[in-house]
Amino acid sequence: MDKAVRAAASAGATMKLLEAADVARIEHLLVECAKEADFIVNEREYGQGKYPDDKECFRVVGHDKDGKPIWRQAELGKLKHAVAFACVQREVRRLFPDNVSIEPRYGTSPTSGGPTMTNIWKGSKKPDIVLHATGQPLQIQCVFDLKFPCTLKSKGDPLSNDGTREQMSRYAELRGKCKPAIITPQFGVLRE
Template sequence: MLGKVIQATEAIQGFITVTRFLDEAQKAAVEDILEQCVQAANKKVDDELFGKGRSLPDSECEKEPVVKEKLGPSWARHLGKLKHAVAFECIQMRLSEKFPNNYSVEPRLRKDEITQEVLLTDRWAGSLQPDIVIHFTRNATRIQCIYDLKFPCGYEVANPWTSYVDVQMKSYEKLGGQCPPALVSPQRGVQRTR
């Protein structure tokens, strides 16, 4: 009898968790994880490449990286890709422990022209690929919040919200969601507006 009660309880619990968005406290926990992982990734990559507590001088950011495997044409792009990879690993590890069914890393999404529904796609034309999407349990197309990671190069602590980023955030708004798209940077944390 006890076994049947446990099974019924687990089934109800499973049903409840299958059909929901994260509440405000859970969303705040996600944002804390994103901030921590972005800060840790920024520090780890800089420490490994330039020495503990050091960073690339601002004057070098647009120069070609002097490394064997270049991930971008400039230090800024190269470091951004490295830091994204480290941050994604941290984010996936930490979010999978707490919210395994409510997030996606770099999903490619597009809005259907006819139905106006958001769809997962492998088509590049007309699609967007935000860094992190928090969504309805087990449904990446029912978006709750979109986050894009930004790693300013060098010692730069300027606001990463440039005119290019403004256009990017406006394009993410078209995908919908319960909150405005946000940037996450090591220096400024989560930002929803300029």
């Protein structure tokens, strides 16, 4: 095989999106990671078989730099995200190291209007998990955000939160091949 043919074959391989079966496998693993994180943190924080009630979810555990209250549900969410990200690293990135990014930060390209990688926080988008073409994080295939609902209402309907809907709308601007989704321990993969 001459150099040009090898280069073309290599370029084609690097631009490869995941097959539907691989996306389904990754979605299954993401749900398992969310369930594992929810279970581990609840067991560690509350004891065997226990979880926070609504009162505990809204317990103020501190204040942010602007003096706004930080609720226990936000603190638990951070703890659960850390456990889930470790699981995603171990279970998903091990299998698909060049097609999965954890918490990439995207801005908008001034020339194309499409996504671009950025370190700028203001106005950027930082989904939890992004599936993309092999080695090409700007060729977005699917966007996922992990959600760990705390209250009974949010566990029953995790998409009812206006903030979640607005977030999914913003992630749709990344122009992925599939609709953005949230992953919850209770419902698995949810898309609007």
